[in-house]
Amino acid sequence: MNPEDGVSLQLRDALRLSQLRSKPQFVGFLNEDELKQAQMILKDCDGCLFWGGAENAQRVIAGIFPEAISPKTTLFPIKAVRVQYPKRYKLSHRDFLGALMSLGIKRSCVGDIKIADGEAIVFLKSDISDYVISQLDKIGSVGVKLDCTDAADIQIDDDISYLNITVSSLRLDNVVSAVLNLSREKSSQAVKSGLISVNHTVKQSPSFQLKTEDSVVFRGKGKFVIDELVGESKKGKKKLIIKKFR
Numbered sequence: 493m494n495p496e497d498g499v500s501l502q503l504r505d506a507l508r509l510s511q512l513r514s515k516p517q518f519v520g521f522l523n524e525d526e527l528k529q530a531q532m533i534l535k536d537c538d539g540c541l542f543w544g545g546a547e548n549a550q551r552v553i554a555g556i557f558p559e560a561i562s563p564k565t566t567l568f569p570i571k572a573v574r575v576q577y578p579k580r581y582k583l584s585h586r587d588f589l590g591a592l593m594s595l596g597i598k599r600s601c602v603g604d605i606k607i608a609d610g611e612a613i614v615f616l617k618s619d620i621s622d623y624v625i626s627q628l629d630k631i632g633s634v635g636v637k638l639d640c641t642d643a644a645d646i647q648i649d650d651d652i653s654y655l656n657i658t659v660s661s662l663r664l665d666n667v668v669s670a671v672l673n674l675s676r677e678k679s680s681q682a683v684k685s686g687l688i689s690v691n692h693t694v695k696q697s698p699s700f701q702l703k704t705e706d707s708v709v710f711r712g713k714g715k716f717v718i719d720e721l722v723g724e725s726k727k728g729k730k731k732l733i734i735k736k737f738r
Contacts (some may be wrong), residue, residue, distance in 0.1 A: 520553035571621035579610035665698035
């Protein structure tokens, strides 16, 4: 079965069960492609909400609520787990995912992973959080300490850098080329191939016009946000501040 077919079936089943049982139903964590699919399936559902444990989460759970229950983020089965380790070690998202997968955990049970020096926050489905805390004492060869934390207390920003770029226009292929240091031809081809999404929706037109606060994800290469349009050069080029996630 195609993984997307599996998600589609889960969503449609959740829609049915939420009304039949009068209880919220949850599907995910969803990746970018699955989220787009979910938004299409749930577009006429008034009682749906997407939440990943924190604002601007990249991986989210689809919550489907019956008429008698108002959608609330506090009802989502998500736990934030803090991971602490010596600051001299540099751990990556791949390191964390590898350690979690080695415990037999499915990717759909793991949300965003936010990393800082010597500390990280991992968003997990609630029903596996205690298991992970009890079983995970090393990531690679690095000893770690885990505990649950209140998402409201989270102060970690994912690894972010700010770039100042100047572009001739806000065309999608043009900005992608400048931010990721690709040729215009390669960025244009990536857009046409469906590798790039804007605000969780795949865009296949290289001439698509970006605007402030648009979130752009290039599958396999990273994410950036148009943080600010700060003006134009004397030659009419656009000056942008880009928030880039490493």
